[in-house]
Amino acid sequence: MPDQPTPTNPALEQAKAQFIQLWGASSANWGISRSLAQMHALLLVSPAALSTEELMAQLQISRGNASMTVRELMDWGLVYKELKPGERREYFVAEKDMLQVTRCIIRERKRRELDAMKRSLAQLAALPGDPADPEYREFHRVLGDIQQLTDSADSVLSGVMKAEKNWLIDKFLRMFL
Amino acid sequence: MPDQPTPTNPALEQAKAQFIQLWGASSANWGISRSLAQMHALLLVSPAALSTEELMAQLQISRGNASMTVRELMDWGLVYKELKPGERREYFVAEKDMLQVTRCIIRERKRRELDAMKRSLAQLAALPGDPADPEYREFHRVLGDIQQLTDSADSVLSGVMKAEKNWLIDKFLRMFL
DNA sequence: CACAAGTTTCAATAATTATTGAAACTTTTG
DNA sequence: CAAAAGTTTCAATAATTATTGAAACTTGTG
Numbered sequence: 187m188p189d190q191p192t193p194t195n196p197a198l199e200q201a202k203a204q205f206i207q208l209w210g211a212s213s214a215n216w217g218i219s220r221s222l223a224q225m226h227a228l229l230l231v232s233p234a235a236l237s238t239e240e241l242m243a244q245l246q247i248s249r250g251n252a253s254m255t256v257r258e259l260m261d262w263g264l265v266y267k268e269l270k271p272g273e274r275r276e277y278f279v280a281e282k283d284m285l286q287v288t289r290c291i292i293r294e295r296k297r298r299e300l301d302a303m304k305r306s307l308a309q310l311a312a313l314p315g316d317p318a319d320p321e322y323r324e325f326h327r328v329l330g331d332i333q334q335l336t337d338s339a340d341s342v343l344s345g346v347m348k349a350e351k352n353w354l355i356d357k358f359l360r361m362f363l
Numbered sequence: 364m365p366d367q368p369t370p371t372n373p374a375l376e377q378a379k380a381q382f383i384q385l386w387g388a389s390s391a392n393w394g395i396s397r398s399l400a401q402m403h404a405l406l407l408v409s410p411a412a413l414s415t416e417e418l419m420a421q422l423q424i425s426r427g428n429a430s431m432t433v434r435e436l437m438d439w440g441l442v443y444k445e446l447k448p449g450e451r452r453e454y455f456v457a458e459k460d461m462l463q464v465t466r467c468i469i470r471e472r473k474r475r476e477l478d479a480m481k482r483s484l485a486q487l488a489a490l491p492g493d494p495a496d497p498e499y500r501e502f503h504r505v506l507g508d509i510q511q512l513t514d515s516a517d518s519v520l521s522g523v524m525k526a527e528k529n530w531l532i533d534k535f536l537r538m539f540l
Numbered sequence: 541c542a543c544a545a546g547t548t549t550c551a552a553t554a555a556t557t558a559t560t561g562a563a564a565c566t567t568t569t570g
Numbered sequence: 571c572a573a574a575a576g577t578t579t580c581a582a583t584a585a586t587t588a589t590t591g592a593a594a595c596t597t598g599t600g
């Protein structure tokens with residue numbers, strides 16, 4: 187059973203820790219748990235696959251938390267299990283291609299949030315009412331405007347998901363700069 | 364002091380309540396408080412300006428909460444104060460143009476999150492190290508890739524903020540469909 | 541200028557959400 | 571198949587975040 191073969195460059199370790207910190211701090215803005223964000227950051231900057239033990243140690247979290255969090259990352263498609271031959275223990279690697287990472291996140295959030303929202307809005311908009319009533323008209327106008335917005339968002343996100351590596355950035359830069 | 368002049372259509376009121384509910388429920392996904400989302404929804408679907416009292420009553424929240432939440436909405440630029448002549452009380456109206464609303468939200472979130480993130484990433488990337496060390500190389504590659512992503516996001520968001528009413532939707536639809 | 545009407549603040553508290561840890565479960569191995 | 575190694579689950583608890591409500595403050599009024 188070989189120990190960490192890392193030369194443990196202290197400055198680098200500190201920079202990584204800062205990065206994990208930074209990623210963890212912005213978790214609150216995106217409605218995900220701190221552990222999830224931190225574990226993702228850790229796996230992103232680790233060249234080698236990490237075991238549950240290592241995740242627990244590096245992030246200072248419990249086994250239970252590590253187990254649930256790594257599974258959630260796999261659900262998002264952001265992390266893969268890696269079985270080493272002759273090893274009982276499971277190891278985990280992050281998807282490293284950031285375009286792919288972006289696609290995963292967009293796909294999941296679109297499915298969980300945007301699609302659900304669109305369904306609910308459609309249901310609300312189907313409600314009949316007196317078109318002479320200003321309250322009713324206002325309500326329907328707002329609903330319609332929001333639906334336009336969600337539809338646009340849907341188009342954009344679907345487009346991004348299908349996009350090729352450079353196509354996307356090229357188009358965007360051409361479009362906005 | 365005139366009472367509510369509303370004919371209070373019960374079906375409509377229920378639909379509005381559902382909308383407020385829906386909006387409030389998705390607050391968790393975006394890192395904002397439920398009160399903030401609900402109050403925004405309420406003001407969006409109200410044709411008339413509402414007083415603090417009315418906000419409190421409709422959302423069933425305390426005066427303190429109402430006061431802080433309405434202020435936060437004004438900080439975002441999503442709600443305006445409306446002073447009625449001869450009235451002491453303050454009234455509040457939402458920005459109703461959804462493109463404008465989108466711009467406000469993008470502007471603020473970009474400022475608070477993206478810009479801050481870019482600064483931190485740049486700082487981390489400036490860290491010197493041994494280019495032969497694979498750990499160091501991996502770390503720098505990830506940082507670089509993320510910076511590319513944040514830069515693209517920046518371009519896109521800046522573009523959206525400047526966009527004209529139909530220009531945006533047209534372009535997007537043309538681009539992605 | 542004293543009072544009334546309205547607004548803001550913020551420490552205390554409630555509600556929510558994340559995390560732990562131990563027990564149950566699963567899989568591998570001698 | 572018993573023990574060992576590893577993983578998952580979930581009720582209990584900790585940590586965090588949102589909300590309340592009462593006191594302080596501000597502004598307009600007779």
